[in-house]
């Protein structure tokens with residue numbers, strides 16, 4: 001009897017330890033996968049996802065005051081042309097209720113208002129409404145000063161709402177905007193799919209998503225030349241003009257990590273948008289992607 005009890009105890013202990021080791025093995029297998037999921041790119045560095053959000057925030061915190069000047073220097077002014085084309089593609093009307101995501105210092109928002117003004121569609125009886133949203137308050141503060149300098153204040157027919165929020169988790173109701181723009185912002189976000197989901201959610205049925213972002217050159221010689229310029233020159237310019245090397249190194253690296261035109265188009269479709277198209281600017285240095293919530 002005593003022998004039987006000992007054998008049973010042994011079997012039960014063995015079973016428990018087997019079960020424990022199975023659980024341990026499972027966790028050992030699942031832990032690295034979980035870890036894997038939480039890793040992402042910050043330029044060419046592999047970092048934890050929450051670390052990326054902090055680092056991106058730091059980048060724009062550091063560059064906010066020199067952001068507009070550096071854009072002109074690095075692109076030799078061409079970013080202005082890309083943004084003008086972007087606004088021409090949106091072709092807003094007075095009824096366009098715009099959410100300018102990752103709006104930073106307001107370049108796209110000011111173009112939206114200037115576009116309406118130039119068409120004679122902006123007056124006290126035809127006011128327009130735009131929300132500039134960015135995760136970085138410092139960038140928005142620079143934008144507010146610019147808006148005042150340009151005379152765009154509440155008493156002029158323009159209602160600008162400055163919102164500090166994350167594109168991946170917007171404190172905005174469903175179906176509330178007729179257009180969503182994001183210019184040079186989406187590649188800085190940790191989860192592009194979440195940004196697209198949120199864009200889809202806040203757009204009204206029939207609303208338009210329009211994204212301007214750096215992209216990939218289809219020709220390898222041109223890509224090589226562009227790489228030489230961006231990797232050799234841009235961080236140096238950052239150091240000389242803004243006294244910062246790292247944010248500009250991140251800038252060029254992040255461009256290389258962003259999906260190419262076709263992959264990004266597929267991601268936009270995956271989020272539910274229809275009639276998704278893209279247009280290359282300057283041979284593919286940038287691309288405008290467009291889609292509709294239908």
Ligand SMILES: C[S@@+](CC[C@H](N)C(=O)[O-])C[C@H]1O[C@@H](n2cnc3c(N)ncnc32)[C@H](O)[C@@H]1O
Nearest residue numbers: 060102103104134135136139166167183185188
């Ligand atoms: C390169 S700037 C573009 C600013 C402006 N759209 C323009 O074209 O000049 C990128 C902006 O994205 C913002 N950003 C980065 N991650 C964000 C996020 N998760 N949600 C909202 N804005 C974000 C940054 O703070 C920064 O102002």
